[in-house]
Amino acid sequence: MKALKTFLKSIAIILMFFAIVIYLYNYLGYNDYKYEGKDAPIPTGLHPIVKKKTEHLINEAEAQDISIVITESFRTFERQEELYAQGRSEEGSIVTYAKGGESYHNYGLAIDFAIVKENEDLTWDINYDGNGNDKSDWHEVAEIAKDLGFEWGGDWSNFKDYPHLQMTFGLSIQELKLGFRPKVETEVKQ
Ligand SMILES: [Zn+2]
Structure with missing residues (x-):
């Protein structure tokens, strides 16, 4: 009888432990952000939310008289390897550490x-002030991007x-390599 009581007590404690873990897991939002299923396939294009935010970025920059172009978006592993080789096993200067x-x-x-100048040339000059408001256009774009939820390099x-x-x-990156993906419907702050 005593042994049975002890056994049931142990079971209750174990169940309580799992209930707390599951509660915390959901409470911390881990579930919402981190699962579209482990071992998800490698994406083949820009994530829909990133795509939408990129469009917002282009439009909001345009509203500040800053014209930008997206020079790179989704990149395959193969292309990443090619870029990594540049300045290492291949000629050129180092463009990435990834x-x-x-x-x-x-x-x-x-x-x-990149920023498009009035003469249509692209510029990577972070001090360029094309809209003449005494602020670097590059930093203005970065601020808009950060408001949209981007992290800036x-x-x-x-x-x-x-x-x-x-x-x-x-x-x-470690989690992405393991196959975790953000949920497509995960909404970020507008
Ligand atoms: Zn980049």
Whole structure:
């Protein structure tokens, strides 16, 4: 009898433990953000939310008299490897520190932009002030992007990647490599 009581007590404690874990898991939003199923396939294009936010970015920049173009968006693992080789095993200067599968571009979660000058030339000059409001257009675009929920490569402390914007949805590269994906319907703040 005593043994049965102890046994039932143990079961109750174990069940309570799982209930708490499941509650915390949902409470922390892990479920919402991190699952579209593990071992999801590698995406083949830009994530729909990133795509929509990119359109907002282009329009909102235009409203500030800043014309931008998206020079890079989704990138295959193969193309990432080619870029990584540049300045290492291949000629040219180093353009990335990410190998294939290690960039948010490889999961359709990053874009790169450039500014279009009045004469239609592209510029990567972060001090360029085409709309003449005494503010760098590049920083103005970065501010709009951040309001839309992007992370800006210009804010990174080690390797500054000024044209780069990404949306991680709380997922690390390690998690993306493991097959975690943001939910398509996950909505970010408008
Ligand atoms: Zn980039």
